[in-house]
Amino acid sequence: MKVTLFGTGYVGLVTGTCLAEMGNRVLCVDVDAGKVARLKNGEVPIFEPGLSPMVKRNFESGRLDFTTQAEPAVHHGEVIFIAVGTPPDEDGSADLRYVLEVARSIGQHLDRYAVVVNKSTVPVGTADKVRATIAQALAERGAVIPFDVVSNPEFLKEGDAVEDCLRPDRIVIGSSSERATQVLRKLYAPFNRNHDRTVVMDERSAELTKYAANAMLATKISFMNEIANIAERVGADVEQVRRGIGSDPRIGYHFIYPGCGYGGSCFPKDVQALERTARTVDYDARLLGAVEAVNHAQKGKLFELIERHYGGALKGKTVALWGLAFKPNTDDMREASSRRLMEQLWAAGAKVRAFDPEARAETTRIYGERADLTLCEDAYEALDGADVLAIVTEWKAFRAPDFARIRDVLKDPAVFDGRNLYDPAQVEDMGLAYYGIGRGRSLASVPVPSAAMLRPAATA
Ligand SMILES: NC(=O)c1ccc[n+]([C@@H]2O[C@H](COP(=O)([O-])OP(=O)(O)OC[C@H]3O[C@@H](n4cnc5c(N)ncnc54)[C@H](O)[C@@H]3O)[C@@H](O)[C@H]2O)c1
Numbered sequence: 001m002k003v004t005l006f007g008t009g010y011v012g013l014v015t016g017t018c019l020a021e022m023g024n025r026v027l028c029v030d031v032d033a034g035k036v037a038r039l040k041n042g043e044v045p046i047f048e049p050g051l052s053p054m055v056k057r058n059f060e061s062g063r064l065d066f067t068t069q070a071e072p073a074v075h076h077g078e079v080i081f082i083a084v085g086t087p088p089d090e091d092g093s094a095d096l097r098y099v100l101e102v103a104r105s106i107g108q109h110l111d112r113y114a115v116v117v118n119k120s121t122v123p124v125g126t127a128d129k130v131r132a133t134i135a136q137a138l139a140e141r142g143a144v145i146p147f148d149v150v151s152n153p154e155f156l157k158e159g160d161a162v163e164d165c166l167r168p169d170r171i172v173i174g175s176s177s178e179r180a181t182q183v184l185r186k187l188y189a190p191f192n193r194n195h196d197r198t199v200v201m202d203e204r205s206a207e208l209t210k211y212a213a214n215a216m217l218a219t220k221i222s223f224m225n226e227i228a229n230i231a232e233r234v235g236a237d238v239e240q241v242r243r244g245i246g247s248d249p250r251i252g253y254h255f256i257y258p259g260c261g262y263g264g265s266c267f268p269k270d271v272q273a274l275e276r277t278a279r280t281v282d283y284d285a286r287l288l289g290a291v292e293a294v295n296h297a298q299k300g301k302l303f304e305l306i307e308r309h310y311g312g313a314l315k316g317k318t319v320a321l322w323g324l325a326f327k328p329n330t331d332d333m334r335e336a337s338s339r340r341l342m343e344q345l346w347a348a349g350a351k352v353r354a355f356d357p358e359a360r361a362e363t364t365r366i367y368g369e370r371a372d373l374t375l376c377e378d379a380y381e382a383l384d385g386a387d388v389l390a391i392v393t394e395w396k397a398f399r400a401p402d403f404a405r406i407r408d409v410l411k412d413p414a415v416f417d418g419r420n421l422y423d424p425a426q427v428e429d430m431g432l433a434y435y436g437i438g439r440g441r442s443l444a445s446v447p448v449p450s451a452a453m454l455r456p457a458a459t460a
Pocket residue numbers: 006007008009010011012029030031032035083084085086098101102119120121122154155156157158265266
């Protein structure tokens with residue numbers, strides 16, 4: 001099939017490439033001329049495991065191409081995907097500017113029936129807005145051309161995006177048109193060979209499904225961070241609690257890892273946007289507000305622990321930081337916990353020596369060259385001249401480090417484990433101080449409560 005994708009970011013590029021891999025002829029259009037030039041040169045601008053060779057292979061075979069021109073792109077596709085960004089606007093609602101710009105260009109150039117598929121994460125009601133925008137642009141041209149708008153939210157995870165796209169858990173199609181549904185069923189048939197993963201529903205439900213999925217996952221994380229903060233104060237170890245509750249199949253082990261907060265381009269903005277959507281329909285989504293607030297506080301957790309370790313005197317200290325990306329296997333730094341930590345350390349007069357396997361170029365793009373940030377080529381190089389070590393992203397390479405080497409190089413051997421990667425006793429046995437998230441021993445200044453303090457209040 002002939003497919004067009006507007007937006008060659010994490011979603012658009014991965015989706016376009018996977019559709020080309022299945023034999024479709026895919027044209028990706030982006031307003032970022034630099035990105036398009038790099039892609040045409042065989043350079044993939046983002047880090048995503050397995051993506052680069054697949055882009056090259058499909059580009060060379062002629063099944064995948066890139067352009068900045070909307071007109072030929074609209075003429076190319078019998079299916080036209082919108083996969084542009086929907087960043088938060090000033091009040092946290094999703095900014096639909098880019099989605100509606102694309103809808104307008106589709107209306108300006110459409111020359112025959114096409115299915116317009118919204119893959120961006122958008123608030124409920126956006127399919128109607130896209131439909132109205134296309135219709136208006138067609139009317140301005142005096143053109144009468146049929147088209148359908150479908151909501152097809154994307155569930156891929158950065159770091160596993162290619163795998164998720166090739167083998168999705170589910171393919172949600174929100175459509176009120178049987179014709180459009182059949183076109184998408186045909187397009188997705190190669191992804192359904194093992195069993196049918198398609199879930200067809202109405203557009204509004206499809207739009208809400210995406211937000212509900214992300215809000216649920218974010219809620220699990222914030223819930224666990226809440227438990228971690230309680231564990232820390234009552235002298236319990238949240239890691240033992242995690243294993244204890246995860247063994248219940250109704251809860252499960254996934255997404256209940258405590259840590260220094262979630263980041264990325266999706267959870268923070270989608271939880272916020274859903275909460276704002278609820279407000280517009282006079283509903284106070286208290287749980288979502290709490291999920292957001294817990295996460296905001298949690299992103300300050302590592303700084304709080306380091307600051308407490310030094311009694312507030314951080315000026316002149318150097319912190320080695322392992323992990324800059326918002327999660328492993330990506331170079332994406334959007335809303336990354338590392339950013340909050342670095343900014344807090346800099347504000348307190350400390351310096352940072354950081355290592356990340358993939359996100360160093362992105363860090364330079366965001367912060368430029370600065371005297372209080374040194375980006376290192378190797379994890380152990382980041383320790384040179386540093387006082388303490390903070391782990392912010394759980395890259396596999398950080399899971400079993402050489403603690404003796406860390407102890408010998410750091411000026412003040414202490415590890416601040418923002419992802420609870422290590423066994424506290426093992427680290428302490430190696431002669432390092434250990435601080436984790438919710439592990440009973442992290443709040444030196446908070447007394448472990450006495451039995452009397454823990455006794456339930458007497459009931460009447
Ligand atoms: N990143 C993820 O893991 C993920 C997962 C699921 C859903 N989503 C959603 O998918 C959407 C895209 O996310 P992303 O991470 O791929 O974004 P991104 O920022 O990586 O990419 C968006 C791209 O769209 C381009 N663009 C903007 N306006 C355009 C226009 N008028 N015409 C053509 N291109 C245009 C930008 O230049 C950019 O390259 C968002 O709504 C996001 O919430 C993202």
